[in-house]
Amino acid sequence: MKFICPIVWLVACLAAVGCNRREEWPFRPVTLICPWSAGGGTDRVSRQVAVQLESELGVPVNVVNATGGGGVTGHTRGATASADGYTVTMATVELNMLHWRSLCPITPDRFEPLAMINQDSAAIFVSADSPWHSLRDLDAKLRQSTESLRASGTAAGGIWHLALLGWLDRSDLPSESVTWVSINGAAPSLQEMMAGGLEIVCCSIPEARGLIDAGEIRCLGVMSRERSPAAPEVATFAEQGIDWSIGAWRGLLFPKGVPEDRVTKMREAVLNVANSNEFRQFMAASGFQVAVADGDQFEAFLTQTDADFGEILNQPHMKQTQSSAIGPYFLPSILAALGIVIGAFGWGVSRSTLNEEANTAAAENLAIDYHALLRFAAAVGLFIVLCESLGYVISAGAMLLAMLLMLRVGWRLAVAVTVVTIPSLYHVFAVVLGVPLPWGWLGW
Amino acid sequence: MDPALLQAAGDVFGRADVWLIIVAAAFYGIFVGAIPGLTATMAVALFVPVAYWLDPVAAIGAIVTMVACAIFAGDIPTVLLRIPGTPASAAYADEAYRLSEKGLAQQVLSVSLTCSVIGGIIGAILLMVLGSQLAAVASWFSVTEYFWLYLIGLSCCVLVVPAGARWKAMLSLILGILLSTVGLSAVHLEPRFTFHSVALYQGISFIPAMIGLFGLSEVFANLSQAKRGDSGACAVAPAVSFGTIIGASRSALVTRLVKRRSGTVRSSLMGVLIGMLPGAGADIASWVTFAAAKRGRDSKADRESIDAIGDATTANSAALAGGWIPTLVFGIPGDSITAIVIGVLLMKNVTPGPAIFESQPSLVYGIYLVFLIANLVMLPVGFLAIRLGLRLVRIPKQILLPIIVLFCVTGSYALNASLFDVGIMLAMGLVGFVLNRRGFPLGPVVLGLVLGGPLEERLIQSLTASGGNPLGLLNRPIAVVLAIVTAFIIASILRRSIQELRRRESA
Incomplete structure (x- = not known):
């Protein structure tokens, strides 16, 4: 009787999961x-x-x-x-x-x-308390200023960065008149502009909608041929005499x-x-x-x-x-140096003071059984390799069964546990939560 | 009385469907939060399609409830199995598990539930009363301040480790940050340490890494020590009844509100403040408050550990309410959860931002009220979850360990549907096992992985903005204050390490 129940459960789950196939894709x-x-x-x-x-x-x-x-x-x-x-x-x-x-x-x-x-489309934003009200104002500022303005909107080399550089290029402005600060995402860039860390943000209108409505920022122009339906009040670059559109x-x-x-x-x-x-x-x-x-x-x-x-x-x-001023290996090399210093210090300390602890640790080491550990790791490794072709249910089931048997669980109990656990887990993830699990050639 | 408030009260309290949805969301949140690998953000993202059929108050109510419950439920596997259910629980994973090995699992979980409720309610009250004033504070934070804030978070995790292991904690932390630099660098968009493998471009995702470091490594530790034929149940689970859980929670409630009043207030405030900063959130809040509660005290007294865990759980729940402050006031998401919420609100033709307070005050009040209800509903549902959790870990180890491995594998796959992540989980499990045996704490590795990326980004952004001049990190008043705090923490780490050395030499 003990084993009938899990089997019924398995059949019920599979019926609910994948057996209601139709002939036609999908x-x-x-x-x-x-x-x-x-x-x-x-x-x-x-x-x-x-x-x-x-x-x-x-x-x-x-x-x-x-x-x-x-x-x-x-x-x-x-x-x-x-x-x-x-x-x-x-x-x-x-x-x-x-x-x-x-x-x-x-x-x-x-x-x-x-x-x-x-x-x-891309658009140019400045803070509401800035002195620039149109592209012309900003253009004049960039032309005469010796100090570069800080701008962002995405990581360096991202779409909004290109949009801004394209505008500078079309208007014959020097590309070094703007320093691009590489901030991931429009929302944090806008936040940074409000905190006073940037002068210009280039991003799309929907990303800035909340702050435009709040009167915190101003949009100077949209880089498109027609006005954006999201902000019909904003003039396009074309209307301001610049032939540049990107999005x-x-x-x-x-x-x-x-x-x-x-x-x-x-x-x-x-x-x-x-x-x-x-x-x-x-x-x-x-x-x-x-x-x-x-x-x-x-x-x-x-x-x-x-x-x-x-x-x-x-x-x-x-x-x-x-290429920015600070190279990509700046932080890793600092950390590596720091790590070597601390490691050397710690090694010295533990060598000089902890002889007796080392002995006890060595004694413990003898009692350790690495075999079970490595076999488990191998089971997970096999799962990773086989899962794509066998599908989640079979490969995870095999992994679970193997691990249970490794721990000397009676094989009947092991099978019962596997048969109950795997279909329920599959059901919960793939069906209830809609998180896709790997499908094999059987479709589950 | 304000008519909008009355309408909101009617909307929230008077409708059976809202109650029903909130209770269902509580169960769902507990369930998702308790599965390692599924985070609170994931719970909300999976819920979005359902939100289409609900009106704004019901949808928001469901989201607030499921998130609060998921953050609490993350503590259940943390305490019982040392696998943090959500990243917000990673700060106290080692400490909590040590307590449950002593048979205190039930007390820790009761404290965690009670504190989550208290933190959530205080957070909600702060959101109501001070929301718009606090939002102004958030808008002062530029990348430089974030850099210092992240540095404070990182140094806190070295401060909390027990005596003798500080240099090891620092090495763990450095390992974590170095691991976070693998992949396509977010600032330079340049591949680092990828060895020409496209799979490594995404870097080492920290959720699979966390599951491996804590969960799988614990299974490995158990396996390597298991005597042949040892079939005893886990020591962590004493027999339980509802009466004892409720009793423990009641005494925890009294303790928190009377004896540990200052700790409760401090951690709620810190939770809200950290939670409202975009880019910081519940996980950082729980690290910082945990450190503040332990404040470098090396005592291993159980009572103090429980108090510190209580503080951290208070803060991570309060941080959730904090995340709503910039969302409602500026329409800037405070964390990834509120980013989804903004999407849901837009879907309902509600645009978050200052205008919402004038155009739809009843919705704003509704959100406030929902926060209170969510935390109250969490209490009974949480009791059920604790009881069930304690039952489940009484399964014999021989059966429990393989099932835990199965969950680790499935959970790490589920997040990004990527087998590569499962491989990372396995590798980190082995790394975690070795580190643990050598006495290196694992918490700092996870925190390094989480904060390493943003820390580097903010550092390089600040330096770019100042033209490469390191003094640019100190040219704003708040940045200077935060820098002084950081220096203070680092100094106290050094002082303690030197004291220990002296003590050891004289001994």
């Missing part, structure tokens, strides 16, 4: 990779798209924040995912930029474009090589989402500008922008401004 959850962290603009858009895509496709769409490396991680993972149509990437403008800076081998060619959904975009991509019929179906679903009223309302409420382009237009757009960014990023003064 029949299991789709993963949407967001290369940026939870809470940011791209994450918000991704989660909105995911919710609506879920009702279009009829299967769960789970957002995974594959963050880090300034977008390298997420875009790389999206491009190298298996081309079965179960992984979609919410790509951002960094896809156009990273490979030109040789940070990442992934180019837009590695993707199959589905649709572009949004484009936000960030977001779009959905498949990795290259997804079967044709799945691409067609997904393109249709994504376009339905992007053109829906619900999506437009969400974007309007968040201040994001909707800019829908279908797969082919998006492909052309990607090729065009990629060439443009290549041109900007390969300019000699651009390369020069990217």
Whole structure:
């Protein structure tokens, strides 16, 4: 009787998890990779798209924040995912930029474009108590001033940095009239400007909306041809006599090589989402500008922008401004030096005073059994290697069973524990919480 | 009485659906927080799709409740298994586990629950009364001040370790910061120590690292010492009943409010102040208050340790309310959770910022009231969770250890859906095991990993802004004050180390 209960539970869980297959794609959850962290603009858009895509496709769409490396991680993972149509990437403008800076081998060619959904233009902001009221004022200040102004909005070499440099270049302003402080993200940059640490912030309008409304900052111009619907009161650069427009975009991509019929179906679903009223309302409420382009237009757009960014990023003064005063190995080398000093000190102290402690430690060492430890580590290592092909349920089950048997648990009890634990854990993570676990060739 | 306040009270108290959602969110928060690898931020991000169907008050109520509960629930695996459920519990993981090995798990958890409730309520009151004044303080902080603040956080963690291990703690800390420099540097956008592997560009994510350092290494330690055929249950779990948990919590409540009044007030204030600074948050708050409570005292008395843990749990709950201050007043998120909240509010056509106080005062009052309710609801749900947790660790070790490994693996995978993270978890488990055997504390490694990145960023940003001149770190009044505090802490670390050396030489 003791074993019937877990088996019933297993069957019930599997039935709820993966056995309700339909013939047609998609029949299991789709993963949407967001290369940026939870809470940011791209994450918000991704989660909105995911919710609506879920009702279009009829299967769960789970957002995974594959963050880090300034977008390298997420875009790389999206491009190298298996081309079965179960992984979609919410790509951002960094896809156009990273490979030109040789940070990442992934180019837009590695993707199959589905649709572009949004484009936000860059804009220049200054503090409300600053003396500059238009681009002309700022231009004059930059021209005559001997001291450079401090600006930020993103990390050095990011999209808003390029936008600002492009403006300086178009207006023949010296590129050293602005010092770019590398601050990650628009919100902390704006905060820094309010604290008096910066004079200029370059970012998109929705990112600054709260502070514009609060009257804390002023927008001097939007780098687009038409006025932004998010802030129709702000003049464009074109209106102020400067021919310069640049912005960030977001779009959905498949990795290259997804079967044709799945691409067609997904393109249709994504376009339905992007053109829906619900999506437009969400974007309007968040201040994001909707800019829908279908797969082919998006492909052309990607090729065009990629060439443009290549041109900007390969300019000699651009390369020069990217090297900052303090090198990347500044802190690590200080720390290493400090570590060596403290380590040497500690080693000296412990050698001179702790002979008896060392003896007891040596005695303890004899009693240690490293075998069980190494076997456990090997089990986890095997899980890492096999999990992608076998799937979570089988590989985790095997790992758990092996570890239980290693600790000399009776095999019946071990099987019972495995059969109860693994399906419930899988159910909780993959179904209830919507956190994707690795799928094997069986689909779970 | 203010009509907006009345309307808010009606909205919050008078609606059965709001209560229902809050209670459900409490269970959900406890559950997610107790699983190592799933953080409070994750709980909220996973909740966002559900928030679409709720009105603002219900959605905010659910978020506030689940976050408060998740931060408390993070203490449950911390105390029972030495695996911090959320990063906010990492500060006192070693200390709490040492106590539970002495059979005090139940007391520690009761104190932690009571203090979380107290901290949450005091934080909410401060948010209501002083919210807009405090927000002005937050806007004075530039990158330079953050640099000093992070340095204070880092030096605090060296201060809290017990005697004799200070140089080891410093080495652990340096190891942590060095590990944080792996990957694409955030300021330079240049790969460091990646050995041409794209997987390493993301760096060493600290949640898998934390799970490995604390959780897996503890399993390894158990394995290496296990005598063959030893099938005893974990020593940490005494028999429990609701009566004893409630009794312990009541006495904790009295102690906190009467005997440890100053500690409670101090840690709540520090929690709110640190929590409201964007980029700082519940985890830093708990490190700093834990250090302040121990203030370098080397005493290993259980009573004092419990008090210090109480202070830290008060602060990390109070910090949650602090995070809402810049969110409501400027529309700048105070932490990653409020960043998601801003998204949810925008979705409901509510734009956070000063205008919200005039245009939708009832919503603002609603948020305040929800904070109070969330913390009260946490009490009974927390009792249930403690009882369940104490039950679960009574499973025989032979079965419990493999299951813990399974959770470590699944939890570290879940955060970024990355097997590479599982590998990091495994590697850090082995590193943690070795460090622990050699007497190096693990807390500083985790803190170094968490704060190393931002510390370096702020340092280089300040130096860039000042044109490479190191005096640029001291050219603002608040920065000078913070620098003096840092110098004071470092001096007291050195003084204590020298005293110890002398004592040892004379002995």
